[in-house]
Amino acid sequence: MSIKLTILGCHSATPRENAHPTAQFLQIKSRNFLIDCGEGTQTLLRRHQISFSKIKHIFISHLHGDHFFGLVGLIATFGLYNREHDLHIYGPKGLKEIILLQLKYSKSWTKYKLFFHELESKESELIYEDKKVEVHTLPLDHRIYTNGFLFKEKIGERKLNMEAVGNYPEIEVCDFHNLKRGKDFRSADGKTTISNNELTFPPKKALSYAFCSDTAYKPELVPLLQGVDLLYHESTFLEDKKELASITKHATAKDAANIASQANVSHLILGHFSNRYKDLDAFLSEAQTIYKNCSLAETGKIFEIKS
Amino acid sequence: MSIKLTILGCHSATPRENAHPTAQFLQIKSRNFLIDCGEGTQTLLRRHQISFSKIKHIFISHLHGDHFFGLVGLIATFGLYNREHDLHIYGPKGLKEIILLQLKYSKSWTKYKLFFHELESKESELIYEDKKVEVHTLPLDHRIYTNGFLFKEKIGERKLNMEAVGNYPEIEVCDFHNLKRGKDFRSADGKTTISNNELTFPPKKALSYAFCSDTAYKPELVPLLQGVDLLYHESTFLEDKKELASITKHATAKDAANIASQANVSHLILGHFSNRYKDLDAFLSEAQTIYKNCSLAETGKIFEIKS
Numbered sequence: 001m002s003i004k005l006t007i008l009g010c011h012s013a014t015p016r017e018n019a020h021p022t023a024q025f026l027q028i029k030s031r032n033f034l035i036d037c038g039e040g041t042q043t044l045l046r047r048h049q050i051s052f053s054k055i056k057h058i059f060i061s062h063l064h065g066d067h068f069f070g071l072v073g074l075i076a077t078f079g080l081y082n083r084e085h086d087l088h089i090y091g092p093k094g095l096k097e098i099i100l101l102q103l104k105y106s107k108s109w110t111k112y113k114l115f116f117h118e119l120e121s122k123e124s125e126l127i128y129e130d131k132k133v134e135v136h137t138l139p140l141d142h143r144i145y146t147n148g149f150l151f152k153e154k155i156g157e158r159k160l161n162m163e164a165v166g167n168y169p170e171i172e173v174c175d176f177h178n179l180k181r182g183k184d185f186r187s188a189d190g191k192t193t194i195s196n197n198e199l200t201f202p203p204k205k206a207l208s209y210a211f212c213s214d215t216a217y218k219p220e221l222v223p224l225l226q227g228v229d230l231l232y233h234e235s236t237f238l239e240d241k242k243e244l245a246s247i248t249k250h251a252t253a254k255d256a257a258n259i260a261s262q263a264n265v266s267h268l269i270l271g272h273f274s275n276r277y278k279d280l281d282a283f284l285s286e287a288q289t290i291y292k293n294c295s296l297a298e299t300g301k302i303f304e305i306k307s
Numbered sequence: 308m309s310i311k312l313t314i315l316g317c318h319s320a321t322p323r324e325n326a327h328p329t330a331q332f333l334q335i336k337s338r339n340f341l342i343d344c345g346e347g348t349q350t351l352l353r354r355h356q357i358s359f360s361k362i363k364h365i366f367i368s369h370l371h372g373d374h375f376f377g378l379v380g381l382i383a384t385f386g387l388y389n390r391e392h393d394l395h396i397y398g399p400k401g402l403k404e405i406i407l408l409q410l411k412y413s414k415s416w417t418k419y420k421l422f423f424h425e426l427e428s429k430e431s432e433l434i435y436e437d438k439k440v441e442v443h444t445l446p447l448d449h450r451i452y453t454n455g456f457l458f459k460e461k462i463g464e465r466k467l468n469m470e471a472v473g474n475y476p477e478i479e480v481c482d483f484h485n486l487k488r489g490k491d492f493r494s495a496d497g498k499t500t501i502s503n504n505e506l507t508f509p510p511k512k513a514l515s516y517a518f519c520s521d522t523a524y525k526p527e528l529v530p531l532l533q534g535v536d537l538l539y540h541e542s543t544f545l546e547d548k549k550e551l552a553s554i555t556k557h558a559t560a561k562d563a564a565n566i567a568s569q570a571n572v573s574h575l576i577l578g579h580f581s582n583r584y585k586d587l588d589a590f591l592s593e594a595q596t597i598y599k600n601c602s603l604a605e606t607g608k609i610f611e612i613k614s
Binding site: 013063069070072073094107 | 320323324346347353354371372377383387409413414415450
């Protein structure tokens with residue numbers, strides 16, 4: 001089990017040469033997810049040698065430009081490269097209208113299929129699921145309708161303890177399937193029962209990543225984030241701009257650390273820095289007064305966790 | 308009289324690290340015009356230290372993404388910087404709907420006034436005029452409705468020949484205004500008439516710049532471009548891809564040179580290069596078999612002409 005997160009952009013508001021708006025590339029259980037897509041994201045994907053064809057699902061947190069102005073360009077580029085795979089886009093209602101209007105005027109309808117999954121709910125909901133992964137929304141508190149996203153591996157199969165299994169000649173290969181799924185062994189004649197715990201090891205821990213971009217301090221998130229392995233939480237400001245954070249519905253580094261601490265997450269990543277701050281280490285210092293295990297997001301930085 | 312053109316982006320299709328889509332910044336008679344605005348243009352404006360507040364008029368040739376996907380971000384950034392000046396945008400019908408839809412969903416209405424001048428005519432028309440400059444459309448031949456733009460200085464005043472004027476004590480300062488405007492001198496009593504030619508020098512040549520982006524070879528442009536000082540003409544392909552140029556309604560370097568030659572322009576700039584070509588010098592070589600005075604566009608390159 002492993003999660004690999006590549007930070008593409010992690011600054012707020014306007015794109016600048018060395019301060020790119022939000023975009024992240026998440027690899028979880030061989031799934032490849034793009035999260036937010038500020039202007040310039042396609043150039044950053046190239047820079048970090050992330051193949052366009054890998055991306056089949058894009059999650060957009062909200063319709064402020066620094067989180068989605070790069071999306072229409074990416075969709076157009078996929079088209080120019082003769083993409084054939086479907087593309088699924090999850091984001092607030094309105095996104096479909098915005099994208100399709102531009103494709104209409106440019107007469108650039110894509111040959112691949114575009115699926116929009118528009119979000120309106122103010123409650124956390126399951127928006128993506130397959131055999132190995134699920135994605136839930138995390139309703140955030142921002143100036144416009146905004147969701148974070150919780151990406152979770154599903155718990156895998158138990159691992160056979162082959163040494164223990166070898167002690168019981170009555171266990172056959174065709175029984176392995178049930179054992180991996182946690183069932184006790186029962187012989188065909190019903191005379192022998194062996195506890196699953198004796199024959200298997202527990203599955204590896206299922207990992208999780210939560211992305212909370214653009215939100216005021218929202219303690220209601222804590223139960224949703226409980227025990228998450230990796231949490232990205234925006235920290236646009238430091239406490240010196242607490243009032244501005246409140247007006248603009250953003251968080252401070254201290255707010256992010258408080259959420260991480262209360263939710264017992266394993267590691268916190270800070271990002272979405274306002275360009276008024278030149279010394280980003282101050283974000284780390286402020287957060288670490290409350291929560292030690294944290295890092296700053298940075299273009300090109302990779303966070304990898306394994307279980 | 309001078310024209311200063313800064314190339315921001317000059318490549319076709321998708322933005323890449325060192326190949327930016329079309330955008331140019333034109334300074335003519337103290338007016339500052341942005342021409343096209345591909346994704347990433349605002350970052351290029353910063354890189355070339357072009358003040359955002361200078362830009363009051365933006366001209367968009369057509370609604371293919373590599374010519375306007377950077378516009379909504381620039382408009383949003385102007386808003387974040389508390390711009391107060393009006394902004395005038397000239398472009399195809401549809402552009403207003405695209406921009407306003409995104410501002411609506413992001414609840415980011417600008418505090419400054421946005422004026423859209425939507426273009427639909429298939430004939431060349433005057434779309435901007437002030438005391439010193441005028442801008443005309445150049446209808447192009449592309450897959451969707453597309454205009455180039457012709458930027459022309461107006462002819463200035465004649466320059467007084469002070470030595471000649473000094474020979475006539477009856478000429479007073481209050482007469483200078485009429486002399487500069489080309490009128491002959493007539494004394495108050497009507498007895499003396501002096502030809503304007505004797506008293507003034509001709510005005511400096513009025514300069515002109517024509518931007519022809521995304522067009523098949525279109526000889527009908529020649530009369531509109533006659534004698535232009537600086538011509539940017541797209542050359543997406545070389546002659547080796549003549550058929551592809553025809554299908555996609557683009558020009559080759561030879562096409563661009565043919566137009567420049569027939570229109571007797573002073574200097575030709577080639578741009579909008581397809582990324583299939585690694586050696587851009589081949590564009591220059593091909594064009595120069597027909598027309599010598601030409602250059603390749605390049606990010607950051609400045610073309611300056613004076614009269």
